[in-house]
Amino acid sequence: MLILIIAYVGGVLTILSPCILPVLPFVFARADRPFRSHGLPMLLGMAVAFAAIATLAAVGGGWVVALNEYGRYVAMAMLALFGITLMFPGIADRLTRPLVALGIRLAEPQPDGAGARISVGSSILLGMGTGLLWAPCAGPILGLILTAAALNGASVGTSLLLLAYAAGACTSLAAALLLGGRMLAAMKRSLHAGEWVRRAAGALVLVGVGAIALGLDTGALSRLSVGTTSTLEQALLDRTGHRTPQPPQTDARAAFEDAGLTLTAAGREPAPPRTLPREGVLPAFTGATEWINSEPLTPESLRGKVVLVDFWTYSCINCLRTLPYLRAWAEKYKDAGLVVVGVHSPEFAFEKRSSNVHRAVKDLGIGFPVAVDSDFAIWRAFDNQYWPAFYFVDAQGRIRHHQFGENQYEASEQVIQQLLAEAGQTNIPSALVSPTASGVHAAPDPSPALSQETYLGHERTRNFASPGGIASDRTNSYQRPVSLRTDQWALDGDWTVERERAISNRAHGRLAYRFHARDLHLVLGPSAEGKPVRFRVLVDGKPPLADHGSDIDSQGNGTIDAQRLYQLIRQTVSTKDRIFEIEFLDAGAQAYVFTFG
Numbered sequence: 001m002l003i004l005i006i007a008y009v010g011g012v013l014t015i016l017s018p019c020i021l022p023v024l025p026f027v028f029a030r031a032d033r034p035f036r037s038h039g040l041p042m043l044l045g046m047a048v049a050f051a052a053i054a055t056l057a058a059v060g061g062g063w064v065v066a067l068n069e070y071g072r073y074v075a076m077a078m079l080a081l082f083g084i085t086l087m088f089p090g091i092a093d094r095l096t097r098p099l100v101a102l103g104i105r106l107a108e109p110q111p112d113g114a115g116a117r118i119s120v121g122s123s124i125l126l127g128m129g130t131g132l133l134w135a136p137c138a139g140p141i142l143g144l145i146l147t148a149a150a151l152n153g154a155s156v157g158t159s160l161l162l163l164a165y166a167a168g169a170c171t172s173l174a175a176a177l178l179l180g181g182r183m184l185a186a187m188k189r190s191l192h193a194g195e196w197v198r199r200a201a202g203a204l205v206l207v208g209v210g211a212i213a214l215g216l217d218t219g220a221l222s223r224l225s226v227g228t229t230s231t232l233e234q235a236l237l238d239r240t241g242h243r244t245p246q247p248p249q250t251d252a253r254a255a256f257e258d259a260g261l262t263l264t265a266a267g268r269e270p271a272p273p274r275t276l277p278r279e280g281v282l283p284a285f286t287g288a289t290e291w292i293n294s295e296p297l298t299p300e301s302l303r304g305k306v307v308l309v310d311f312w313t314y315s316c317i318n319c320l321r322t323l324p325y326l327r328a329w330a331e332k333y334k335d336a337g338l339v340v341v342g343v344h345s346p347e348f349a350f351e352k353r354s355s356n357v358h359r360a361v362k363d364l365g366i367g368f369p370v371a372v373d374s375d376f377a378i379w380r381a382f383d384n385q386y387w388p389a390f391y392f393v394d395a396q397g398r399i400r401h402h403q404f405g406e407n408q409y410e411a412s413e414q415v416i417q418q419l420l421a422e423a424g425q426t427n428i429p430s431a432l433v434s435p436t437a438s439g440v441h442a443a444p445d446p447s448p449a450l451s452q453e454t455y456l457g458h459e460r461t462r463n464f465a466s467p468g469g470i471a472s473d474r475t476n477s478y479q480r481p482v483s484l485r486t487d488q489w490a491l492d493g494d495w496t497v498e499r500e501r502a503i504s505n506r507a508h509g510r511l512a513y514r515f516h517a518r519d520l521h522l523v524l525g526p527s528a529e530g531k532p533v534r535f536r537v538l539v540d541g542k543p544p545l546a547d548h549g550s551d552i553d554s555q556g557n558g559t560i561d562a563q564r565l566y567q568l569i570r571q572t573v574s575t576k577d578r579i580f581e582i583e584f585l586d587a588g589a590q591a592y593v594f595t596f597g
Contacts, residue, residue: 011168287377294369444597449517517596525563527588
């Protein structure tokens, strides 16, 4: 109940946000109509539409993004027609299409009972269209709701919270509507200006549609809104003790919890057995959308086996560097009773596509079972928070140890050996594996990279340096600044920066980053049609030569042929800052995130 109240209050505060301005003309266009039959149904439709779209956005994939995009276009067309009929009733009289007839009903009240019902229905429809265009400022309260939904799954409670947030916004809009209605009535009585008021309302509606079409509601106005409501919302959350859930981490070395095991070098005698606590039972793999390399596995079918569950996603560099050890353990201990189960939980929308996951499993040479966890059902069952994450399960189905992040491979193999011994296995090889790895699978530099993981989508990015900042979700021309500081990045050319990626709309779009690390990787994808994109890489203005990564040649040439992680720079030593530049020679390249090592 408390969080419902908080969500409602957060919605009420939305009226203070500049990014709500494009919505107001649609609301005030009906300020001269009875509130019960016109204003209230419109606000109800607006709240329901927003809650439905936000619920889908919290749990859906790329198809939801496309659905909402086309919905916005339909809503803009419908409301633009509404504005035109308000301004020019004669045009509506001459048009004959059904959609125009709907526009006339939206513009003109009906005198009889049937007309009243149509008016209520049209008001609800108008409100739903407004809800599709409503992009409220994602302050801390809305962030709390949507992040919790993304991590914990959809539920009736999530939809109720979103509906409470929308209802709060509608409450403040209703108050403004009632006040505006009284003001319009007074103007009509004193100035007899009803026709001009109607035309002015139509003009404001068209202005609002134009502002939304230009992306002002999600661009400049959203940035202005941050300072308006976030402080008030955050203060409310702080007083009630609520915090926004943290998104999953792709590298959790700092979160590793030492189990008291002594590390041993390859070939030495293993450390004596230590006490491994019981951390719960192996959850069911219910919710896997499909299985690769195996029939569906269950805790019952795995009883008597030692199980290593690995949470990973195929574009995560930290996950890729663990694969040589996972493959080696699966092969070495399979006859002794070890089963390695990979759980592929995606970070990006493209990693939810079954064909992409199948291709990655094949290309990476993974032969052990993989549960495809595109809906994060298994992730939630384990209460997991990291990529990569290992969970070690004994023959009785009990979780006995876990490891988050890379490294600690010797300790992990000792746990496997100990659990196999507890299961009664006697012929267990004592030596530890030492796999060779190259390319993206090679171990990171022993000296930690000074540059940090950097996302290029506007939702999580930082240190963007192109003048004017990011124009979210719309085409924009960017310029690279004269200089970059360490960990700053910039775009040059015609780009669209979306929530989780930046798209080069034309050939010769450029991307630059000033980094300090041995390795530089970039998650890339070809054009939306799947057409390969050629690119060229420069380091400090020159071809990388001996410092080229495994996905380019010494002159810096490469091709994006799939949505995956590309190793672009692999230096012998990393003693200074370098300027990385990539030029996409064809249109349509998709760039997601920089990672270093």
